[in-house]
Amino acid sequence: xxxxxxxxxxxxxxxxxxxxxxxxxxDQGDKNKKRTFHSLGVRLTLGVALLLVIIYGxxxxxxxxxxxxxxxxxxxxxEPASQ
Numbered sequence: 001x002x003x004x005x006x007x008x009x010x011x012x013x014x015x016x017x018x019x020x021x022x023x024x025x026x027d028q029g030d031k032n033k034k035r036t037f038h039s040l041g042v043r044l045t046l047g048v049a050l051l052l053v054i055i056y057g058x059x060x061x062x063x064x065x066x067x068x069x070x071x072x073x074x075x076x077x078x079e080p081a082s083q
Contacts, residue, residue, distance in 0.1 A: 002057045009050040016043040 020039035027033040057063030 002062050005053055009046055013043060013046045016046060
C-alpha cells in the first residue's frame with residue numbers, strides 16, 4: 001500500500017513538472033498569468049508529501065533495504081575476559 005502511494009506521488013510529480021513546462025512555454029513572460037508559479041507550489045507540496053511518506057515508511061519499518069550485500073545489524077559478541 002505504501003509503495004503504491006509512493007509511485008502515485010512520483011507520477012503526480014512528473015505530471016506537475018510537465019504542466020509547469022507547458023505553462024512556461026505558453027505564457028511566455030505574461031506577468032498576469034501565474035500558472036507556472038502555482039505549478040511550482042503544487043510540485044513542492046507533492047515533493048514534501050513524498051518525503052514524509054518515505055520517512056514514515058522507514059520509521060515504521062514498512063520500507064527498508066533488502067540487499068544481499070547488507071547483512072543488517074550484527075549482534076554484539078562479548079569478548080572473553082583476559083586473565
